[in-house]
Amino acid sequence: MSRRGRLACGLAALPLLLAGCGTSAGAPGPEPEASEARAPVAPPRGAGLDYQLGGAYRPDDDVQVVVRDHGARPARGLYNVCYVNAFQAQPGARGWPEELLLRDGRGREVIDEEWDEVLLDLSTEELRRAAADRVGRWIDGCAQRGFDAVEPDNYDSFTRSGGLLDAADAQAFLALLVERAHARGLAVAQKNTAELAGDRKRLGLDFAVAEECGQYEECGVYDEAFDGRVLVVEYTRAGLDRACEAADGRLSVVLRDRDVVPEGEEGYVRDAC
Numbered sequence: 001m002s003r004r005g006r007l008a009c010g011l012a013a014l015p016l017l018l019a020g021c022g023t024s025a026g027a028p029g030p031e032p033e034a035s036e037a038r039a040p041v042a043p044p045r046g047a048g049l050d051y052q053l054g055g056a057y058r059p060d061d062d063v064q065v066v067v068r069d070h071g072a073r074p075a076r077g078l079y080n081v082c083y084v085n086a087f088q089a090q091p092g093a094r095g096w097p098e099e100l101l102l103r104d105g106r107g108r109e110v111i112d113e114e115w116d117e118v119l120l121d122l123s124t125e126e127l128r129r130a131a132a133d134r135v136g137r138w139i140d141g142c143a144q145r146g147f148d149a150v151e152p153d154n155y156d157s158f159t160r161s162g163g164l165l166d167a168a169d170a171q172a173f174l175a176l177l178v179e180r181a182h183a184r185g186l187a188v189a190q191k192n193t194a195e196l197a198g199d200r201k202r203l204g205l206d207f208a209v210a211e212e213c214g215q216y217e218e219c220g221v222y223d224e225a226f227d228g229r230v231l232v233v234e235y236t237r238a239g240l241d242r243a244c245e246a247a248d249g250r251l252s253v254v255l256r257d258r259d260v261v262p263e264g265e266e267g268y269v270r271d272a273c
Contacts, residue, residue, distance in 0.1 A: 040182050040206055041148065042187045042206040042229045043065045043187070043231065045252075046228070046247070047079065047252050048064045049063065049065045049233075050067070051231075051256050052066055053068070053083055053260045054260040055262035056072045056262070057264070059075055063075075064078055065079045066078050066079070066080050067083055068080065068083065069082075070142055073145055074145060074147050079149075080147045081151050081209070082145070082147035083151045084138045084142070084151070085117070086154060086173075087152070087170070088117035089101065089120065097130075099130075100121055100127060100131050101119075102119040102122075102165070110161055112154075112160050119157050119161055119165070121165075123164065123169055128176060132176035135177060139186065143185060148186065149181075149187035149189060149206070150181050150189070152191060154191070155170055156191075158170045170193075171203060174190075178203055188204070188206055189205065189206070190207075191208075191209050192211055194218045194221045194222065197222055197225035200225050207229035208230045208231065209231045211233045211235075212233070212234055212235060213232055213243060214243025214244070214245075214253070215238065215242065215243075219246035219247065232247065232254070233254055233256055234256075235256060236255075243273075244273035249273075253272060254272050257269040257270075
């Protein structure tokens with residue numbers, strides 16, 4: 001299932017654009033010694049959740065886990081997940097070397113039409129390592145800002161590649177990101193892609209972020225694979241009701257507006273079980 005409802009540093013997130021949205025990350029900090037890195041810790045089961053990709057704001061009192069863009073700062077005293085667009089290049093801020101952008105047999109960029117994002121070329125080990133080094137700089141920044149975990153988005157981009165990439169390419173790339181994040185003491189989420197949840201232990205994934213698993217009756221797949229450590233984001237009341245029923249108090253579930261705008265802006269919605 002492709003991602004739905006993500007606003008990756010859109011107009012609602014203008015204050016974050018210069019802080020690090022897109023691909024203009026700063027130079028990475030020094031690699032930590034193995035003894036310096038803390039052990040990654042997954043988010044608690046059934047915790048109150050907020051999904052703040054469209055802009056950071058003060059979480060409600062019932063929230064223990066917050067997801068924010070990698071250009072934002074974590075919420076004080078809560079468990080913070082850092083969002084990075086790991087498998088695609090965002091429009092207007094691509095900044096990626098041409099050789100890392102996926103092209104079809106006619107030399108045209110392969111684009112996720114819904115979000116106008118070019119897919120990264122992850123078809124070889126050399127390309128995957130080059131891309132992982134760039135995304136790894138954002139991951140380093142997440143750790144330096146004090147986040148607890150990272151959410152690499154668009155794991156399922158291979159399904160939009162016209163057969164040029166496959167699940168093995170995506171998993172090999174994600175394994176490199178897991179290695180980088182764990183070295184920084186960050187837990188790593190699987191984003192959507194229920195069909196690959198069964199491989200989560202092999203890849204070292206710690207928890208899941210599942211959009212609309214209630215709407216599409218997939219919450220049980222993530223629950224089983226991740227032993228209840230699942231952050232569920234729904235965008236409809238019907239989806240929320242189904243997710244809450246499936247969660248039975250075990251999963252973290254939130255209802256958000258599809259543009260995930262900050263509280264106080266037109267269209268803002270947040271509710272929970």
